[in-house]
Amino acid sequence: ELKVEQNPLFLSMQEGKNYTIYCNYSTTSDRLYWYRQDPGKSLESLFVLLSNGAVKQEGRLMASLDTKARLSTLHITAAVHDLSATYFCAVDMDGLAGGTSYGKLTFGQGTILTVHP
Amino acid sequence: GAVVSQHPSRVICKSGTSVKIECRSLDFQATTMFWYRQFPKQSLMLMATSNEGSKATYEQGVEKDKFLINHASLTLSTLTVTSAHPEDSSFYICSAGFWGQTIWAFFGQGTRLTVV
Numbered sequence: 001e002l003k004v005e006q007n008p009l010f011l012s013m014q015e016g017k018n019y020t021i022y023c024n025y026s027t028t029s030d031r032l033y034w035y036r037q038d039p040g041k042s043l044e045s046l047f048v049l050l051s052n053g054a055v056k057q058e059g060r061l062m063a064s065l066d067t068k069a070r071l072s073t074l075h076i077t078a079a080v081h082d083l084s085a086t087y088f089c090a091v092d093m094d095g096l097a098g099g100t101s102y103g104k105l106t107f108g109q110g111t112i113l114t115v116h117p
Numbered sequence: 118g119a120v121v122s123q124h125p126s127r128v129i130c131k132s133g134t135s136v137k138i139e140c141r142s143l144d145f146q147a148t149t150m151f152w153y154r155q156f157p158k159q160s161l162m163l164m165a166t167s168n169e170g171s172k173a174t175y176e177q178g179v180e181k182d183k184f185l186i187n188h189a190s191l192t193l194s195t196l197t198v199t200s201a202h203p204e205d206s207s208f209y210i211c212s213a214g215f216w217g218q219t220i221w222a223f224f225g226q227g228t229r230l231t232v233v
Contacts, residue, residue: 040229041227042225042227043210045221045223092222103149103213104149104163105151105222106163107162108160110160
């Protein structure tokens with residue numbers, strides 16, 4: 001059974017600081033997604049990482065994937081209040097078998113990020 | 118970009134009634150869609166895989182007779198919660214995979230179901 005674990009689960013940051021959210025998963029996969037969820041809303045796609053060593057950056061967020069370590073990270077640079085949200089990583093289960101359908105995901109527990117002034 | 122649209126966004130129903138939720142892929146064809154459920158302050162859990170033209174595949178512990186899934190076309194999947202009970206109150210979200218220049222799994226807006 002695929003397990004996806006995030007840490008920390010709660011993160012309180014000051015504006016301007018840097019921090020990293022970690023996502024570990026239990027079985028080899030080369031498809032990993034990061035999403036943002038605001039309260040009462042659905043998921044907003046942030047990044048998709050498709051190969052070992054993949055690095056994607058958008059604004060103050062940067063995601064990376066190490067398939068050998070079964071680890072993805074989401075790094076936050078110079079946090080601002082607007083980044084406050086819950087962040088989920090998710091592993092594509094069909095990626096485990098080299099499948100060609102996409103989007104069957106197992107999610108981490110989520111990291112609740114609060115950025116304070 | 119590819120968009121998945123879900124309707125309704127909120128629904129309140131009486132215990133014992135049925136509720137239908139629609140999920141549409143707006144600008145791409147989706148032979149496979151997925152239905153997730155999210156309880157308050159929890160993560161998303163996959164309920165079932167909706168397959169166009171064939172039966173849905175349900176995850177362990179999900180009652181197929183309670184959560185009826187129909188995927189009659191390449192752009193529409195529906196989830197019907199039958200004989201709803203208060204414990205079915207949750208946030209239901211559909212998704213569809215898309216591969217173009219890259220691969221994405223897009224999510225609908227979600228449906229907040231409250232059973233009273």
